[in-house]
Amino acid sequence: MRKGYDNEDEFDRREDLPLLPSFGAQRPPGLQYMMGGCGIAGTIDVNGGKIPGSTITSMLTTMRERENGLGAGYSAYGLFPKEYKDHYCMQFFFDDEDSRIAAEEYLKDRGEIVREGSVPTKRVRSMRPPFPSVWRYFFDPQPRSKMFVLRDQTPDECIVDIVLGINGTIPGAMCVSSGKDMAVFKGNGYSYEIAEHYDLERYQASMWLSHSRFPTNSPGWWAGAHPISLLDWSVCHNGEITSYGVNRKLVEMNGYRLSLLTDTEVVTYLWDLLVRRHNLPPQVAAFALAPQYYSQIERMDERSRKLAEQIRMTYKEAFLNGPFSILVGRSRPDITLIAMADRKKLRPLLFGRSMDGSRYYAVSEESAVRVVEEQATTWVGNPGSPMIAQVGKGLMRKGTEAPFEGVFR
Amino acid sequence: MSGGDQTAKRKDPESIYRNVIHEKFKPSIDRNLCIKCKRCVKECSFGALEWDDDGIRYKGNCVACQRCVATCPAKAIDIVHLPTQYPPHASYTERVRQAITAQATSGGVLLSSCGTDMPYGMIFDDLILDSAQVTNPSIDPLREEVETRTYVGRRTGKITLSSDGYITGSEVTNPIVAMEMPLMIGHISLGAVSYNTQLALLQAAKNLHILAGSGEGGLHSDFFPFAENVISEVASGRFGVTADYLQRTAAVEIKIGQGAKPGVGGHLPGEKVTELISSSRRIPLGTDALSPYPHHDIYSIEDLQQLIAALKESTEHRVPVGVKIAAVHNVGAIASGVVRAGADFITLDGFRGGTGSSPRVIRDHAGLPIEVATAVVDKRLTAEGLRNRITLIAGGSIRSSADMIKVIALGADVASVCTSALIAMGCQVCQSCHRGVCAWGITTQRPDLVSRLDPAIGAARVTRLYTAWNEELKEVLGAMGIDAVESLVGNRDRLRYFGPNPKIAEVMGVKHVGEGWG
Numbered sequence: 001m002r003k004g005y006d007n008e009d010e011f012d013r014r015e016d017l018p019l020l021p022s023f024g025a026q027r028p029p030g031l032q033y034m035m036g037g038c039g040i041a042g043t044i045d046v047n048g049g050k051i052p053g054s055t056i057t058s059m060l061t062t063m064r065e066r067e068n069g070l071g072a073g074y075s076a077y078g079l080f081p082k083e084y085k086d087h088y089c090m091q092f093f094f095d096d097e098d099s100r101i102a103a104e105e106y107l108k109d110r111g112e113i114v115r116e117g118s119v120p121t122k123r124v125r126s127m128r129p130p131f132p133s134v135w136r137y138f139f140d141p142q143p144r145s146k147m148f149v150l151r152d153q154t155p156d157e158c159i160v161d162i163v164l165g166i167n168g169t170i171p172g173a174m175c176v177s178s179g180k181d182m183a184v185f186k187g188n189g190y191s192y193e194i195a196e197h198y199d200l201e202r203y204q205a206s207m208w209l210s211h212s213r214f215p216t217n218s219p220g221w222w223a224g225a226h227p228i229s230l231l232d233w234s235v236c237h238n239g240e241i242t243s244y245g246v247n248r249k250l251v252e253m254n255g256y257r258l259s260l261l262t263d264t265e266v267v268t269y270l271w272d273l274l275v276r277r278h279n280l281p282p283q284v285a286a287f288a289l290a291p292q293y294y295s296q297i298e299r300m301d302e303r304s305r306k307l308a309e310q311i312r313m314t315y316k317e318a319f320l321n322g323p324f325s326i327l328v329g330r331s332r333p334d335i336t337l338i339a340m341a342d343r344k345k346l347r348p349l350l351f352g353r354s355m356d357g358s359r360y361y362a363v364s365e366e367s368a369v370r371v372v373e374e375q376a377t378t379w380v381g382n383p384g385s386p387m388i389a390q391v392g393k394g395l396m397r398k399g400t401e402a403p404f405e406g407v408f409r
Numbered sequence: 410m411s412g413g414d415q416t417a418k419r420k421d422p423e424s425i426y427r428n429v430i431h432e433k434f435k436p437s438i439d440r441n442l443c444i445k446c447k448r449c450v451k452e453c454s455f456g457a458l459e460w461d462d463d464g465i466r467y468k469g470n471c472v473a474c475q476r477c478v479a480t481c482p483a484k485a486i487d488i489v490h491l492p493t494q495y496p497p498h499a500s501y502t503e504r505v506r507q508a509i510t511a512q513a514t515s516g517g518v519l520l521s522s523c524g525t526d527m528p529y530g531m532i533f534d535d536l537i538l539d540s541a542q543v544t545n546p547s548i549d550p551l552r553e554e555v556e557t558r559t560y561v562g563r564r565t566g567k568i569t570l571s572s573d574g575y576i577t578g579s580e581v582t583n584p585i586v587a588m589e590m591p592l593m594i595g596h597i598s599l600g601a602v603s604y605n606t607q608l609a610l611l612q613a614a615k616n617l618h619i620l621a622g623s624g625e626g627g628l629h630s631d632f633f634p635f636a637e638n639v640i641s642e643v644a645s646g647r648f649g650v651t652a653d654y655l656q657r658t659a660a661v662e663i664k665i666g667q668g669a670k671p672g673v674g675g676h677l678p679g680e681k682v683t684e685l686i687s688s689s690r691r692i693p694l695g696t697d698a699l700s701p702y703p704h705h706d707i708y709s710i711e712d713l714q715q716l717i718a719a720l721k722e723s724t725e726h727r728v729p730v731g732v733k734i735a736a737v738h739n740v741g742a743i744a745s746g747v748v749r750a751g752a753d754f755i756t757l758d759g760f761r762g763g764t765g766s767s768p769r770v771i772r773d774h775a776g777l778p779i780e781v782a783t784a785v786v787d788k789r790l791t792a793e794g795l796r797n798r799i800t801l802i803a804g805g806s807i808r809s810s811a812d813m814i815k816v817i818a819l820g821a822d823v824a825s826v827c828t829s830a831l832i833a834m835g836c837q838v839c840q841s842c843h844r845g846v847c848a849w850g851i852t853t854q855r856p857d858l859v860s861r862l863d864p865a866i867g868a869a870r871v872t873r874l875y876t877a878w879n880e881e882l883k884e885v886l887g888a889m890g891i892d893a894v895e896s897l898v899g900n901r902d903r904l905r906y907f908g909p910n911p912k913i914a915e916v917m918g919v920k921h922v923g924e925g926w927g
């Protein structure tokens with residue numbers, strides 16, 4: 001129960017303060033926006049090998065200064081057997097039976113549930129209620145369903161509609177993840193409690209992202225914990241976006257309805273917008289989120305400069321100002337880890353590679369790498385420059401290259 | 410009593426009525442200090458002072474423009490606010506009674522200039538800025554870069570890249586203009602102001618790498634070297650609008666309305682239409698330049714669309730074409746229509762905005778404050794998914810860097826400033842511009858007065874003012890933990906309302922003081 005603390009006094013000191021209330025799927029009343037500091041850790045096996053859940057749990061829980069028990073979570077990619085890989089895996093938090101029934105009706109009106117069931121969880125004594133029930137549906141949307149306002153959208157668009165629809169209209173129901181061959185496990189508690197609650201040891205995955213939270217002033221909220229996910233995107237974020245009001249406008253203008261009240265939700269939708277919908281290479285999207293200064297852009301070669309200026313003009317509302325480091329995962333076309341920090345690098349982010357070159361790491365603190373692999377090599381990226389590693393392709397960017405390397409052919 | 414006319418016969422029987430409009434100000438001259446140089450008599454272009462054997466005598470008509478105070482070598486002059494007392498009445502105020510008396514005398518429309526002086530209260534002064542503490546670091550602009558570059562023009566909202574990395578969408582061909590700060594000099598026409606004044610303003614715009622509005626008077630050929638810093642205006646009178654003029658400037662703006670006089674056309678009194686003005690506006694000498702109230706080729710939004718298209722064609726799609734509208738009650742829907750009609754930028758002009766001459770009833774009673782108009786337009790365009798397609802310029806009573814910062818946070822990309830730039834060159838906001846004898850040489854065409862403003866000095870002063878505001882913008886951005894101004898545009902989260910009417914805050918989408926976000 002007190003895993004992660006060598007010293008009981010330290011654990012007790014933390015428990016001394018009055019606790020903030022805790023919420024499941026339902027939005028905490030009066031909450032308008034959440035912020036705080038955090039720890040993040042991610043790892044990927046670029047050969048497609050499986051990484052046990054215990055590895056990511058050790059990586060995250062070792063950064064104990066970075067959490068205060070008000071939220072933690074994990075996302076796993078490449079964990080499902082062949083027969084379920086190609087269906088959308090929709091995971092939900094439900095506060096009660098009514099919300100579950102309503103969400104299931106909603107799904108059935110818009111597609112076919114291939115398989116459903118509750119996600120196995122264990123009772124962890126140190127965790128405080130409420131405990132929302134966690135359900136998983138393997139699902140195929142039917143783009144021709146008349147429930148969709150727009151006909152014949154792509155299946156991805158249908159899923160986005162469904163997720164934003166359920167989150168926005170069914171009280172007590174919140175979609176936690178909705179991608180293919182991926183799932184999110186998160187909740188209100190310390191990182192080790194959440195790992196135990198979901199019994200992560202039972203999962204093996206090609207990539208894991210994880211997040212622990214140190215919120216400044218908001219209550220614990222299961223649905224509001226990271227990773228925040230839409231389709232196969234999941235995002236873990238350590239930071240506070242000072243441009244939130246501007247970024248929110250851009251995603252809303254593009255049809256996303258916000259329900260989670262965190263800047264991370266906006267970051268997740270920005271990745272979906274820029275990469276899936278606008279079809280931009282990830283390093284171009286990263287530049288939109290953390291552009292270089294005009295003084296740097298002026299020193300670029302001509303075609304890079306043109307692209308950079310155009311990105312800054314066209315996507316000025318996508319620019320995430322303020323301190324952040326983020327881990328971004330996706331499963332399509334291939335399982336990919338993207339990790340980057342803001343353009344001033346005001347929040348920590350460190351990269352690592354295993355001795356045999358099969359695993360890559362992206363973490364807030366070096367300790368998170370060393371705890372699982374003493375001998376790994378580590379390095380730091382440039383401000384705003386993403387490290388990108390992909391199953392089947394290996395390390396595609398170290399995070400130290402010129403911003404548009406690999407974009408021009 | 411016998412019948413018939415019992416009126417007492419006097420030489421000027423109405424003078425008693427005029428006389429109750431008494432003077433508001435009076436120069437008070439310290440006779441011990443005065444060295445009798447008579448300079449003040451010459452300096453006062455309103456003819457308020459005269460030499461009377463052994464001293465300066467006040468004749469009346471002082472507008473408190475401070476010119477004599479500023480030029481008196483002995484510092485012998487103070488302007489005093491006269492304490493004459495009307496019988497007090499809370500509804501029939503002094504202002505109301507004076508207007509009635511003046512109109513009963515003249516029988517005409519009362520003219521006035523500058524922005525309205527009615528005590529509506531500035532919403533800007535009820536808004537408070539946020540700053541970063543603990544959870545995010547503030548940024549020190551003296552040690553770190555804080556960017557204020559701003560673009561004016563249409564955007565596509567999306568970049569389309571070919572597989573080899575080249576931009577293939579129309580975003581590469583859309584004309585766009587860069588400015589080094591989110592601040593421009595508003596439209597002030599040659600005619601309303603003097604040659605030297607416009608020269609000073611254009612020189613300042615060039616120094617600052619920003620844009621300045623031409624106003625509706627066209628562009629004098631002497632000013633063609635500044636064309637890259639000019640937004641040329643196409644107003645309902647089409648004064649001075651030639652292909653030559655349009656093709657040179659950095660951007661073109663169709664002026665539908667002006668904040669100080671929504672629904673009313675431009676008015677340049679004939680006294681100001683000198684040879685110089687007649688040549689640049691292409692109108693006869695000495696005639697009143699009265700612009701039609703509407704554009705007579707724009708009676709609906711489709712017509713506007715055609716004019717926008719025509720101007721884009723005539724400038725060969727090389728410059729952004731925008732539309733300026735006065736802030737009025739339905740401004741959100743109008744702005745949306747203007748974007749759909751193809752405008753590349755929208756200039757919103759608030760009801761407190763300045764004017765060289767406007768009917769007072771319109772200046773004082775029509776329109777919408779720029780704070781509300783900016784927020785409403787930003788919200789409306791966002792709701793319709795259009796906000797990231799155009800540049801929003803807001804002007805009309807942006808007095809200080811704080812106002813500029815607040816209007817940006819309310820939703821404007823660019824703040825447009827006129828009156829403060831004129832104040833930098835000596836204007837004292839005496840509101841007498843329409844009389845054409847500005848003692849500071851600003852809103853006049855009288856050569857002796859025009860020469861009072863040295864264009865080089867004027868340009869330097871405006872340059873310094875704008876530079877200082879931009880530095881203050883960086884300070885505030887840094888304090889908010891923001892290092893580029895685009896991250897403040899429409900970021901209403903960083904404002905709080907601290908005023909008497911929370912409904913205004915609600916309409917603007919601004920939280921009340923004390924409301925956090927977690």
Ligand code: SF4
Nearest residue numbers: 443444446447449481
């Ligand atoms: S300018 Fe001053 S010193 Fe000269 S006459 Fe006037 S009041 Fe006297």
Ligand code: SF4
Nearest residue numbers: 836837839840842847
């Ligand atoms: S420009 Fe001249 S006349 Fe007009 S308000 Fe300023 S000082 Fe008075």
